[in-house]
Amino acid sequence: MRISVDNFLLIQLVTLVFVVSFCLSVVIWYTRRFQMSYINRRGDLGAVQSSHSVPTPRLGGVAIVAALSLGSFQIPGDFGDATSLLLLCLAPLFAGGLWEDIGKGVSPRRRMALAALSTLLAVAAFGIWVERVGVPAADWALGFAPVGIAFTIFAVVGVTNAFNLIDGINGLSTSISIMVATALGYVAAAHGVFELAQASALVIGALGGFLFINYPFGKVFLGDAGAYAVGFVLASITVALMHFAPDVSPAAVLLIFFWPVADTVLAIYRRRVRGRPSDKPDRLHFHQLMMRALEISLVGRRRRALANPLATAFIVPMAAAPMLAGVVLSDSNAAAFAALFVFAVLFFVAYKLGIRWARSRPNRSAPARG
Numbered sequence: 001m002r003i004s005v006d007n008f009l010l011i012q013l014v015t016l017v018f019v020v021s022f023c024l025s026v027v028i029w030y031t032r033r034f035q036m037s038y039i040n041r042r043g044d045l046g047a048v049q050s051s052h053s054v055p056t057p058r059l060g061g062v063a064i065v066a067a068l069s070l071g072s073f074q075i076p077g078d079f080g081d082a083t084s085l086l087l088l089c090l091a092p093l094f095a096g097g098l099w100e101d102i103g104k105g106v107s108p109r110r111r112m113a114l115a116a117l118s119t120l121l122a123v124a125a126f127g128i129w130v131e132r133v134g135v136p137a138a139d140w141a142l143g144f145a146p147v148g149i150a151f152t153i154f155a156v157v158g159v160t161n162a163f164n165l166i167d168g169i170n171g172l173s174t175s176i177s178i179m180v181a182t183a184l185g186y187v188a189a190a191h192g193v194f195e196l197a198q199a200s201a202l203v204i205g206a207l208g209g210f211l212f213i214n215y216p217f218g219k220v221f222l223g224d225a226g227a228y229a230v231g232f233v234l235a236s237i238t239v240a241l242m243h244f245a246p247d248v249s250p251a252a253v254l255l256i257f258f259w260p261v262a263d264t265v266l267a268i269y270r271r272r273v274r275g276r277p278s279d280k281p282d283r284l285h286f287h288q289l290m291m292r293a294l295e296i297s298l299v300g301r302r303r304r305a306l307a308n309p310l311a312t313a314f315i316v317p318m319a320a321a322p323m324l325a326g327v328v329l330s331d332s333n334a335a336a337f338a339a340l341f342v343f344a345v346l347f348f349v350a351y352k353l354g355i356r357w358a359r360s361r362p363n364r365s366a367p368a369r370g
Helices: 007-030 032-036 060-074 077-101 108-126 136-142 145-165 172-190 194-214 223-244 250-256 258-273 286-299 304-328 333-359
Strands: none
Touching: 007 032, 007 060, 007 194, 060 077, 060 194, 060 223, 077 108, 077 194, 077 223, 108 145, 108 223, 136 145, 145 172, 145 223, 145 258, 172 194, 172 223, 172 250, 172 258, 172 304, 194 223, 223 250, 250 258, 250 304, 250 333, 258 286, 258 304, 258 333, 286 304, 286 333, 304 333
């Protein structure tokens, strides 16, 4: 059944979600003083992961999800119904993230539980889940529905959390999300799944409108609700892509999501080795090391407002490299697995060298966010 829309309507829809996202982001920025008088997040500036010096609205996710919701109402037929249904499944996770963004306090474990609930709702609504990872024994196990569904919940929750963890400097999570959506859209179109390519285009439009306000000066932050929502939607598109395009390599898909996944896996490993809870924030993410390196070697002390967006500009090309490999190798699982190994080694070595360099420098920088 074809549920895609024609190209002219798609351009109109992408433009609509872009404009709505941008306008709502501007409204959030202009009403920041009113918001901050009601939002109890006074501990943000002193948090170990903080990267800003003034209270900043964290409601960017409201602009993005509102834009996608309005766009879904304008899509005719089953495509619009499917988009609206996915956003409805997102509701528990988005609500939990938003509750945290306005300072009400939602523990990381509860947010992960809400992510699991949203994923389970999506699996029930659409009747699809991850059935293969490109490893024969694992694929056999995933053929059993309970195993496949459990793995899907684990994977989607992990990816959702990963996009939140890289939301530590201006524009990073949003820029990487735009690139991931672009890569997924290209692969989907190349394999004839045009509906998912169009869904990716809508996500790009919503993210693009917000990015104009978020980068480079961080006027409005994505927030937990925004990062979780974007991660969940992109992960859901991926699950559908692997279902409807069985020739797409699972390893290539992991290459597309490499940067947020690698940073998250490394964070969990780092905290476990140090005997700290895996959900306890620290200031040792890759983007934090990059920001500190720029402060020390290029822009100077106490110039975080410049080092912050510069770090994003340096990291984005690095994050794009494995995505490009994933797109090129989307039909070759063996080659994609080899590329995945190479990028994992490069990421780990670069990180270890960065840690060693940072420890050799005087600790004169303010804590970074992560």
